Amino acid sequence: MSPSATPPWKLPATLAAGLGGGALLGWLAGGHPAAGIALVAIAEVVLLLTRIRHQDQIMMDASATATSLQHDRFMTRSRRLASNLRDLRNAVSKLPDAVVLLDEQQQIRWFNHAAENLLGLRRPQDRGVSLSQRLAGSELADWLRDGAREPLNDASAPGQANSQINLSLLPLGDHEQLLxxxxxxxxxxxxxxxxxxxSNVSHELRTPLTVIHGYLELLDPEDVPELAPVLGEMRAQSKRMGQIVEDLLTLSRLETQHEVVDERVPMEALLATVRKEAEALSQGRHRIVLESSAGVDLLGSPKDLHSALSNLASNAVRYTPAGGSITIRWQREPAGAVYSVSDTGFGIPASHLARLTERFYRVSSSRSRDTGGTGLGLSIVKHVLNLHQAQLQIQSAPGVGSTFSCHFGMARLLPPGNNDET
Structure with a gap:
């Protein structure tokens, strides 16, 4: 049996037997049992040390093997991770969008090639430099200093003249940001x-449509009774075409306009006009109520605000069945004042609400044509409100009705009066 083969629980018995045998051999050899015991004890110690050394070697070999396997696994994972990082970095470097890695002080840590073209960054001298200082004097630098909480759209590109960029600043981990x-x-x-x-097509269409509509008005259905329905339909459609052209021209003007010439807009007079127009369109088929309790006027463009507010009221008339009710309200709210139009009409499914202000977008094309809508009214409303720093909110449910609300901030409110304040 090998030295390591003796089980631990047998070691005391084996040691006792060995010592007894040593004493007997020492007595037989010369009457010195103590010498025999000493020799056996030394031998047992040597044998025990051999066993311990052998077991330690086994454990060291096992530990070394495990450590080597762990090291190999670690190195394999490290190489795979490094390879993935290289691939990711190469991919980001080739993106057409600029990507800039910033630390928590917004100092530049890394950027791709597109950042050199669009932002004018240069390597290696711009690494470690504050991005807002590097782009000092630009719209981007002001945006960064203000906190960059919202995306910045249509900003001038610092690295390319006559180019515009959209910018976003995203958190990356606990201490970094990604531009x-x-x-x-x-x-x-x-x-x-x-x-x-x-704009050009609308201008070109305006003249021939005016001529066509003029000639149709000259034709008397009584002269040719069999053509009366045809002439009536032609007049209605030519009028509708004319309205589409006018709305397109209005929308083109609003889209290229960046601000309005501010004037006092007397809201009581404007609301009365909007109500009269809605009643004329309704022709007694609806109950139209006006509630005005805000007690303030607006600062803005009278023509554009009349167009927007009247559009909402006329839409309510068009899309509310006969016998329904329409309520026009002008009220104060904590952040300013709100103009709203509520109806008991068909209602709009939630899936359509986000797209209602798109040009020519219709929930029901046939219903819109039957009611005389152009599909441009809400788009005009949105642009008018944007020019007045106001917001449009829509609440609607099928079979219940809709509420369109225009929220104006405090900066657009004026105490009621007749003087011209700006």
């Missing part, structure tokens, strides 16, 4: 081309 910049110059040019086309 993203997307070039929108091409999209803006396409949008401008579309606006120019719509």
């Amino acid at each position: 993203l910049a997307h070039d929108v110059s091409h999209l803006n040019r396409l949008e401008q081309t579309r606006r120019d086309f719509v």
Whole structure:
């Protein structure tokens, strides 16, 4: 049996037997049992040390093997992670959008090639530099100093003249941030081309439509009774075409306008006009109520505000069945004042609400045509409100009705009066 083969619980018995045998051999050899015991004890100690050394070697070999396996696994994972990071960095470097990695003090840690083109950054001298200081004097620097809580759209690109970018600042981990910049110059040019086309075509259509509508008005259905229905339909459609052209021209003007010439807008007079127009369109088919308790006027464009507020009231008339009710309200709220139009009409499914202000978007195309709508009214309302720093909110439910609310801030409110305040 090998030295390591003796079980631990047998060691005391084996040791006692060995010592007894040593004493007997010592007595037989010369009457010195103590010498025999000493020799056996030494031998047992040597044997025990051998066993301990052998077991330690086994444990060391096992530990070394386990450590080696762990090291190999760690190195494999490290190499795989490093490879993935290299691939990710190479991919980000080739993105057309600018990407800038910032630390918690907004100092530049890394940026891709697009950031060099769009933001004008240079390596290696810009690494470790504050981005707001590097772009001092630009719209982007002011945005960063203000906290960059909201995305910045259509900003001038510091690295490219006559280019516009959309910017976002995103948190990355606990102490870093990621700046993203997307070039929108091409999209803006396409949008401008579309606006120019719509405006030019609308202007060109206005004259022939006016001529056609004029001649149709000259024709008397009584002269040719069999053509009376045809002439009536032609007049209605030519009038509708004329309204579409006028709305397109209005929308084109609003889209290219960045501010309004502020004037006092007497709200009591405007609300009375809106109500009269709604009643004329309704022709007694609806109950129209006006509630005005705000006690303030507005600062803005009288023409544009009349267009927007009247659009909401006329839409309510068009999309509310006969016998329904429409309520026009002008009220104060903690942040300013709100103009709202509520109806008991068909209502709008929630899936359509987000797209209602798009050009020509209709929940029901046939119903919109039957009621004489152009599909541009809410888009005009949205642009007018944007020019007045106001917001449009829509609440609706099918079969219940809708409420369209225009929220104006305190800066747009004026005490009622007749003097011209700006």
